[in-house]
Amino acid sequence: MKDKKEKMQEILREKDIRVTRQRESILEVIFEAEKPVTATYIFSRLQESCPNLKLSTVYRNMNLFVKKGLLRKLSLDIDNNESYFELIRDEHHHHLICIQCNKVLPLDCPLGEFEEKIREETAYRIIDHSVKIFGICPHCQEFSNT
């Protein structure tokens, strides 16, 4: 029976990333969150258990994890423009963002043949795309009168 720590180590090794205490913890937070997270979110979750951890270490590892294909970096255009990171494990999807509480839900990709059409029309080599929908979630609708 494997504990979380071991599972995190396994994942790191699979991606050719050296195993360190801080990487295990960071990854654990990301897995537990089940939603895109910011560097400061991770940092604050680890204040108690890793009081020595620095925010710069979190950032360095976010960048590493992105480079190694473990995470995807998102700009959700919320508030202050902080970057969000999410695990690359699910199929391709997009995001529905509550502009009041910042909750994020996954959305199926609505683009279909659109990319192909654009490629034909513009001769661009298409690399990627993003679709974001901004709204107000049912919970926030209840508690506001805007």
Place this chain on the structure above:
Amino acid sequence: MKDKKEKMQEILREKDIRVTRQRESILEVIFEAEKPVTATYIFSRLQESCPNLKLSTVYRNMNLFVKKGLLRKLSLDIDNNESYFELIRDEHHHHLICIQCNKVLPLDCPLGEFEEKIREETAYRIIDHSVKIFGICPHCQEFSNT
């Protein structure tokens, strides 16, 4: 026969924005650019003609113009994450972004009934959305071997 300056003044007045020398100039740059621009882009274009202009003034006015419905703020997820601003004058559209030279082309909206579908499924009140396609433009494809 109206010159540019008068036209800019007219636009500002229409939107209930006080007319100042720096606002006229800023707006002129935005109109001439015919593409989304950054604050620093505007600033550098005006170095010679308005040597006294401060970047903070540009930013303050970008925010004002957005609030007054003259501009729309975009994050194109290019490079350093600088914000872009574009005129609100055309119909609803999206962006095709060259990740090498940062050129931006407008795209028709491919979403159709999608928003409505999401609204029904999630009970979110939908406010807005954005679609970005990232690629490499024909010109950049020629001059790179990636």
Place this chain on the structure above:
DNA sequence: AGAATACTTGCAAATGATTTGCATCTTTAG
């Protein structure tokens, strides 16, 4: 296991985009 090497981290300071406080100037309304 122990040493050598390579990579990570803590820490502090730098960076880059954007904002803000404040005194001074300019625009607009009366």
Place this chain on the structure above:
DNA sequence: CTAAAGATGCAAATCATTTGCAAGTATTCT
């Protein structure tokens, strides 16, 4: 033409993110 409201220049602050460097830790080699 003057007062009141608002805008600007200027410098400093802020916020997210990055970086240099010395000390610490993981991996490799023996």
